[in-house]
Amino acid sequence: MSTPAVVIAAPSSGSGKTTVATGLMGALRQAGHTVAPFKVGPDFIDPGYHALAAGRPGRNLDPVLVGEPLIGPLFRHGSDDADIAVVEGVMGLFDGRISDVAADGAARGSTAHVASLLGAPVILVVDARGQSHSVAALLHGFATFDRGVRLAGVILNRVGSARHDAVLRQACEQAGVTVLGSIPRADELAVPSRHLGLVTAVEHGRRAGAAVEAMTGLVARHVDLEAVASIAMSHVPDEPWTPELPEHTERVGGPVTVALAAGKAFSFGYTEHGELLRAAGAQVVDFDPMCDPLPPGATALVLPGGFPEEFGTELSANELVRAQIGGLAARGAPIHAECAGLTYLVDDLDGHPMCGVLAGSASFTDTLTLGYRDAVAVADSPLHAVGDRVVGHEFHRTAVRYAGNPQQAWRYRGRAGRTIEDGVVQGGVHAGYLHTHPAAHPEAIARFVAAAAPSRLAR
Known part of the structure; x- marks a missing residue:
């Protein structure tokens, strides 16, 4: 029952x-x-x-x-x-x-x-x-x-x-x-x-x-x-969801430690995300980018949504972890950043130096961007292959101005039917404003963990 x-x-x-x-x-x-x-x-x-x-x-x-x-x-x-x-x-x-x-x-x-x-x-x-x-x-x-x-x-x-x-x-x-x-x-x-x-x-x-x-x-x-x-009552005949990998997904070829950002600036995450990462073979270690270094041995990084615009000074002051994240990205390690995570990876946020992994600046705006989006992946990344389709959600009041013309992560229709190209795929980084629910895409989580295996990063 x-x-x-x-x-x-x-x-x-x-x-x-x-x-x-x-x-x-x-x-x-x-x-x-x-x-x-x-x-x-x-x-x-x-x-x-x-x-x-x-x-x-x-x-x-x-x-x-x-x-x-x-x-x-x-x-x-x-x-x-x-x-x-x-x-x-x-x-x-x-x-x-x-x-x-x-x-x-x-x-x-x-x-x-x-x-x-x-x-x-x-x-x-x-x-x-x-x-x-x-x-x-x-x-x-x-x-x-x-x-x-x-x-x-x-x-x-x-x-x-x-x-x-x-x-x-x-x-x-x-x-x-x-x-x-x-x-x-x-x-x-x-x-x-x-x-x-x-x-x-x-x-x-x-x-x-x-x-x-x-x-x-x-x-x-x-x-x-x-x-x-x-x-109180419910009539749900379905079997419980379990954080298991689809049968055809690739298995991890070695120990993987995923650093999961948490704390006051990065609190927007779904419980099932960590469960799926562990089911894919990863050790998941929470850390707070406002005050902590990267967990020892981290081979992948997840930066969820949150309010980094409220804590720019504190995030910028932790120069050690910003440098460590830059080094992780330079090695091609998989980094999954959504919304707040995107603004943390650019050069600066409202003038506060950030990680500098992605060339560009983020700033707070007066415009609230909010709504569901039917999106398609426009580049191969540690999470998705070109052509993968998802339903995601935008919820932010910041904007990113990129330097140059980076490879976008998503394409979807925004307000007034405009075509929006969101985010960046660069090396092992997949970053964008779009939030997705990992339970709808377990294969993407398995792909992400597999990309973090030491044997992959050594290539």
Whole structure:
């Protein structure tokens, strides 16, 4: 049987999904449950708070990035040994990839889409500020819009008073939707945000832990945890996903140590990435480029996304690791850099000297680049062969100005239908703004690890 699950959704962003979902994970754990935390979509930030609350890695469920067939197996894998799963949605319940709406009206990648794939009930978090009886009409609409999505209850958020609560409950009863909780306004729970969303849990440190504890306490006091647990269910017949290599992939010909950048500047990564690297035969060693040298014996490097633009001074000050990364690249070692990793590899970022592996400059901009991309690889690299197709996601507010005319990594359609050539392939380096989910491309991870074998680098 698959693990029982509830999906925490909302009519729109800003309703309090993250507070309620994170608090629910913590409160259920506190009540003795083993909780598996998930986030719908490509978000890297919320899973960090989920991990603090649940005490196990936060994972993503994104049918756009990995395809529908992998959602069930990834859920089964991530909820192994748990007795309940809590899935935080994305944006509004029915919001997803704008250009990819199914005949039934559900946008691909939406919370409703994932809830349907899991066969899990939805709990709607409604921001009650500024409304009373109108909640009945809102709930009626969300409950009837898509009969394939089961709205099992509502959690009222930011309730102003006992009188307000009573009126709201009457409206919910009129709509035929069960009230599972009523949370008063608690402005002290606000978590600092910046240009790409909330400040990450790893940056927030102890304050992140305190915020999660406060969310947990709030939900424990004001939500009926037994009622939530009693409605949890899922129908996922698939076998669990396992981080195994495809049969035709090349095996590693010697010891491989992959240095995986982590810490405050590089926190955007999927849990399955490390699992696949290890399955391909690599030893994975985390290090923080802000203060650490490269791990001894590293023969490959992964630089995930994050916020290097917030830590330019600190990253630049670690001259030792910048020189070591330059030496690794000069030897032709495979280096996989996404988004933040790309900006760390160029000559400078907002004037701060970086690794100088790629000739060019990166700078912060006023423009947010955000969205899914259907991309094709335009050069052979340690990750992909020419012609490989992926679905990826862009999420950044920086731009890179290259010196010269380097070989690009990806080609895809950007905003207004413009053709975008993204990233660089240079020697063993594959760098670009595009984020991909490694579970959708295990052969690329195996290819990367094989390219890092000492026998390959000695050629």
